[in-house]
Amino acid sequence: IxxxxxxxxxxxxxxxxxxxxxxxxxxxxxxxxxxxxxxxxxxxxxxxxxxxxxxxxELKDYVPDTWADLTVALANPIKFFSAHDKKSVKLKEAMEGLPEKPFPLGSPIVRPVNGALAPTSNGSAAGARAKEEAMKEATEPQTASPEELRELKGVLKLQRRHEKELRDLERRGARRWEELLQRGAAELAGLGQPSAG
Incomplete structure (x- = not known):
């Protein structure tokens, strides 16, 4: 609902x-x-x-199946975390059984590249380095510096357009202010003159 x-x-x-x-x-x-x-x-x-x-x-809350795990965890957090710890221990034990280097270090692997066969470097070392770099990039998001943002054409165009609109608004406001002052001065002068009657 x-x-x-x-x-x-x-x-x-x-x-x-x-x-x-x-x-x-x-x-x-x-x-x-x-x-x-x-x-x-x-x-x-x-x-x-x-x-x-x-x-x-009997009133119950409807929870979609996709959120069922979350509701169980919120209802009984101690049981959830103990089950989560057991899963992580089992996963670590399973990972320890796997070999560290899946490919033999003997001859390099040959793969076709653009129609020609090209030998690749050591697969496990290159793969490990690539994984480390990917993990580092994933954990440390890089933000653009203000200078980089200013260099973007779209930002500069928007900034110029906003400045132009601001100048136009200031000019209109100044003109309107002067018109109001002149009108007020004319009305004040009209009130100050004695009426013939």
């Missing part, structure tokens, strides 16, 4: 012949879990004297 303050629950009671007996509309935020008596209302939403329902309400 996106807007619970606008949502409501409608309970309708019908006879076996589909004859309407009564209904009740309750706002969702007024519902509470447990046993309740619901007095029924007519079609025009007027309360009926006798008909009532005895109901048991």
């Amino acid at each position: 996106l807007m619970p303050e606008l949502a409501s629950l409608r309970v309708a009671v019908l006879e076996e012949g589909n004859k309407f007996l009564g209904h009740r509309i309750i706002p969702i935020n007024a519902l509470n879990s447990g046993y309740h008596h619901l007095c029924l209302h007519s079609e025009s939403n007027l309360p009926l004297t006798m008909p009532a329902l005895f109901v048991f309400l």
